[in-house]
Amino acid sequence: MPSLAIPLPSLQATEALAGRIAGLLRPGDAVLLEGPLGAGKSALARALLRTLLSDPALEVPSPSYTLVQLYDAPIGPVHHFDLWRLDGPAAVAELGWDDAQDGVVLVEWPERLGGLRPDHALTITLSLADGDARRAVLSGWPGRLEQLA
Numbered sequence: 001m002p003s004l005a006i007p008l009p010s011l012q013a014t015e016a017l018a019g020r021i022a023g024l025l026r027p028g029d030a031v032l033l034e035g036p037l038g039a040g041k042s043a044l045a046r047a048l049l050r051t052l053l054s055d056p057a058l059e060v061p062s063p064s065y066t067l068v069q070l071y072d073a074p075i076g077p078v079h080h081f082d083l084w085r086l087d088g089p090a091a092v093a094e095l096g097w098d099d100a101q102d103g104v105v106l107v108e109w110p111e112r113l114g115g116l117r118p119d120h121a122l123t124i125t126l127s128l129a130d131g132d133a134r135r136a137v138l139s140g141w142p143g144r145l146e147q148l149a
């Protein structure tokens with residue numbers, strides 16, 4: 001599977017990447033955000049949602065406790081899942097996973113999906129670099145991944 005490494009030296013670089021991803025999203029897409037605590041998953045998700053809804057001041061709470069937040073975007077429903085507190089795929093199914101896939105799903109901690117992990121997803125693995133810098137490795141999305149370079 002092809003991959004693309006992108007340095008993210010600042011929050012602005014993360015927001016710019018989120019904007020490019022948002023511009024390519026369509027119903028049925030899954031964006032999976034991997035990485036350790038503090039790697040920038042929530043920052044990327046927040047920027048992506050703000051871009052999709054054309055609202056740079058949009059309040060985007062982390063769904064760490066609610067587990068999923070629903071947003072009505074012009075491209076259709078976007079479900080933002082945070083699976084950190086779940087123990088596996090059975091708990092994900094109870095959150096309406098199957099129905100959510102008709103729109104866009106944005107998932108933090110996708111390793112909890114197990115066998116529910118979509119094959120067609122864009123996977124973004126974030127890691128810490130020097131200082132406030134991050135690094136993103138993107139994989140999946142044949143035919144669209146190249147547009148994110």
